[in-house]
Amino acid sequence: MQTFRIGNQAGFTLIEMLAVITLIGLITALVWPVFILSSEKAQIQYLERLIKVDLAQVQNEAIVACTALTVNFRPDGYCFILGSKVLERHFTANQFLFDLPEQTEIPKTKLEATSEATASPEATNSPQTDEAEMVKPKEVSSNLFFNKEGNLFEEYQLNWQTTHFQGVLKVQSDGKVKWEYARRNSKSEPKEF
Numbered sequence: 208m209q210t211f212r213i214g215n216q217a218g219f220t221l222i223e224m225l226a227v228i229t230l231i232g233l234i235t236a237l238v239w240p241v242f243i244l245s246s247e248k249a250q251i252q253y254l255e256r257l258i259k260v261d262l263a264q265v266q267n268e269a270i271v272a273c274t275a276l277t278v279n280f281r282p283d284g285y286c287f288i289l290g291s292k293v294l295e296r297h298f299t300a301n302q303f304l305f306d307l308p309e310q311t312e313i314p315k316t317k318l319e320a321t322s323e324a325t326a327s328p329e330a331t332n333s334p335q336t337d338e339a340e341m342v343k344p345k346e347v348s349s350n351l352f353f354n355k356e357g358n359l360f361e362e363y364q365l366n367w368q369t370t371h372f373q374g375v376l377k378v379q380s381d382g383k384v385k386w387e388y389a390r391r392n393s394k395s396e397p398k399e400f
Contacts, residue, residue: 243371244371244390247301247369247370247371247372248372250300250301250303250369251301251303251369251372251374251388254298254303255386257296258285258376258384258386259384259386261278261285261287261294261296262278262351262378262382262384263382263384264289265278265287265289265353266353266357266382267357268289268290269353269354269355269356269357270355270356270357272355273355274355275352275353275354275355276288276352276353277350277351277352277353278350278351278353279348279349279350280305280307280348280349280350280351280365281305281307281347281348282304282305282307282347283297283298283299283303283304283305284296284297284298284305285305301369301370301371302369302370303367303368303369304367304368304369305349305365305366305367305376306365306366306367306368307347307348307349307365308347308349349365351363351378353382357382358380358381358382359378359379359380359381359382361380362377362378362379362380363376363377363378364376364377364378368391371390371391372388372389372390372391373388373389373391374386374387374388374389375387375388
């Protein structure tokens with residue numbers, strides 16, 4: 208190609224510059240979605256490790272403290288108590304959301320039920336039962352209960368989704384965590400696991 212010279216300086220033609228800019232734009236357009244998906248996948252893998260570690264800590268705390276503990280899942284994260292500290296995890300990256308049921312009931316511990324029963328005057332005449340009372344939470348949440356042996360009262364499953372992925376968090380009755388996920392379909396239909 209012919210270059211034009213102005214004095215001692217050589218330059219590129221407008222067509223050559225447009226071709227290079229178009230080529231850079233095309234490469235960027237091809238690589239950008241792959242970059243976005245890989246960064247979202249890395250974030251999901253980080254959340255998987257974080258949730259597994261947190262649930263193992265809660266399970267160990269339940270065993271060591273010989274008390275039942277609860278992990279409260281909300282659409283944007285979860286919270287739990289370790290010792291005297293309340294730990295909250297909020298996930299905002301890639302629009303990570305847990306798919307929670309419409310309303311769940313939270314069993315009160317016997318200690319809470321007993322303390323409330325002794326505090327209310329009408330409860331002194333009513334017989335006490337061994338079954339835990341149920342309370343409806345104020346916000347949509349789902350609870351995972353570990354007993355004092357570190358086992359779950361029942362197996363637990365919670366679906367989740369991000370911008371490009373969806374998956375399921377499964378916690379077996381012995382506390383082992385399974386984390387499965389796949390890329391979301393372009394359709395709005397959820398994928399079965």
